[in-house]
Amino acid sequence: MSEKIVGAHDEGGLQGTAASRLLSATNIWSDAPPPPPAPEPVPILPPAPPPARVAQASAPVAAVIAAPPAAPAEPRSNPWPPPWPPRKLSLALQGGGTFAAFTWGVLERLLEEPSIAIDTISGASAGAINALLLASGLAEGGREAARARLNRFWIRLMHEASFRSLMLIGGFSPAGSAVAFGPTLRSGQFDPFDLDPLRQALSRDIDFSALRDPRCPKLLIAATRIRDGQQQIFRNDAVTADVALASTCPPLVHCAVEIDGEAYWDGGLGGNPPLLQLAQETTISDILIVQVTPARDSYVPITLAAIDRRLDQIAANASLNAEIAAIEWARSHTMPALRLSKIAAEDSVDGLAQRSSTDLGRGFIRLLHRSGREAAERWLGQSSHAPAVQIRSDDREPALA
Numbered sequence: 001m002s003e004k005i006v007g008a009h010d011e012g013g014l015q016g017t018a019a020s021r022l023l024s025a026t027n028i029w030s031d032a033p034p035p036p037p038a039p040e041p042v043p044i045l046p047p048a049p050p051p052a053r054v055a056q057a058s059a060p061v062a063a064v065i066a067a068p069p070a071a072p073a074e075p076r077s078n079p080w081p082p083p084w085p086p087r088k089l090s091l092a093l094q095g096g097g098t099f100a101a102f103t104w105g106v107l108e109r110l111l112e113e114p115s116i117a118i119d120t121i122s123g124a125s126a127g128a129i130n131a132l133l134l135a136s137g138l139a140e141g142g143r144e145a146a147r148a149r150l151n152r153f154w155i156r157l158m159h160e161a162s163f164r165s166l167m168l169i170g171g172f173s174p175a176g177s178a179v180a181f182g183p184t185l186r187s188g189q190f191d192p193f194d195l196d197p198l199r200q201a202l203s204r205d206i207d208f209s210a211l212r213d214p215r216c217p218k219l220l221i222a223a224t225r226i227r228d229g230q231q232q233i234f235r236n237d238a239v240t241a242d243v244a245l246a247s248t249c250p251p252l253v254h255c256a257v258e259i260d261g262e263a264y265w266d267g268g269l270g271g272n273p274p275l276l277q278l279a280q281e282t283t284i285s286d287i288l289i290v291q292v293t294p295a296r297d298s299y300v301p302i303t304l305a306a307i308d309r310r311l312d313q314i315a316a317n318a319s320l321n322a323e324i325a326a327i328e329w330a331r332s333h334t335m336p337a338l339r340l341s342k343i344a345a346e347d348s349v350d351g352l353a354q355r356s357s358t359d360l361g362r363g364f365i366r367l368l369h370r371s372g373r374e375a376a377e378r379w380l381g382q383s384s385h386a387p388a389v390q391i392r393s394d395d396r397e398p399a400l401a
Helices: 052-063 097-111 126-160 163-168 182-186 195-205 208-212 241-247 276-281 303-335 362-381
Strands: 001-007 088-093 117-124 220-227 231-234 258-259 262-265 286-291 339-344
Touching: 001 182, 088 097, 088 126, 097 286, 097 362, 117 126, 117 276, 126 163, 126 195, 126 208, 126 220, 126 241, 126 362, 163 362, 195 241, 220 241, 220 276, 241 262, 241 276, 276 303, 286 303, 339 362
Parallel strands: 088 117, 088 286, 117 220, 286 339
Antiparallel strands: 001 339, 220 231, 220 262, 258 262
């Protein structure tokens, strides 16, 4: 099922962007109770005067600790709650190899809603490819062009069903220790898979020049800088075929991608997808996360392949879970007018945690695409007052895989 994770009501109004105060520094001392007043001394002959100076001395201490009062909030520029379905939407697209075909279906259904405009899109790995296909299509020819670009890319991927196709969408994740090709490949001095055809394949389906068009949605494409392990965000003006390759670059499969003298790996290592940055930069109230990598698995893995797969899934969702938790914490302190929703593929595809993100079978990709469309349909049709996140509990003893 789709979920509404955050639905916060800002009593004062929307200041700047929808989440402009989301990550602003919160003074943890401002909500602390003031120090207890100093007890008055017991009178002794002769009675002492009231200890006015002592009480006054404690006041500056509290004043130093307490934060200054917040400025009066500006009038709200957008109504709250915003209309449903949203009139404007920002997207956070997770990567996960062929599982990202689910996002293809979600985006295709959203493009059929002429009342929904796309503001900002963040993505990593295969999520970045979907983001670039969507954005370049919208800039070039509107909704129909975006739908056509997504269809052409994924249908070609199904028909080619090659190892190079998987590399285009980061089909081998960093924990895939079963897929390693020795020190020569990983050294970056030799590339037997030849990145030039991969660049050409991306340029065939993505018009990178269109990403600079004013009509193009804002983009936040993530890659991981190898030198310090930090997430690097590339925006519209900086996005090239090399950036797309860097965002989908599996470390154990092909060499790092160099951009302006820096080497990069898969963007999913640091943010899958980038969410906090998106919350800061979007100018609207609604953010939709499309999560394609399963977070839940009722089986305890015991084989190397099953353990490897589960490690990949945990790693892919760790940063996303942390960023959602950070937003919830910040919301409880700053109360931004932000409505955060999530559509998860595992809620629509049975047994997804047991499937491989390198499965290029046409039937499987078609299933993911169809499930994505249906999940988006349910999300659009739900009530704007649907309950927030529901934690699933399963008391059954986990099975072994």
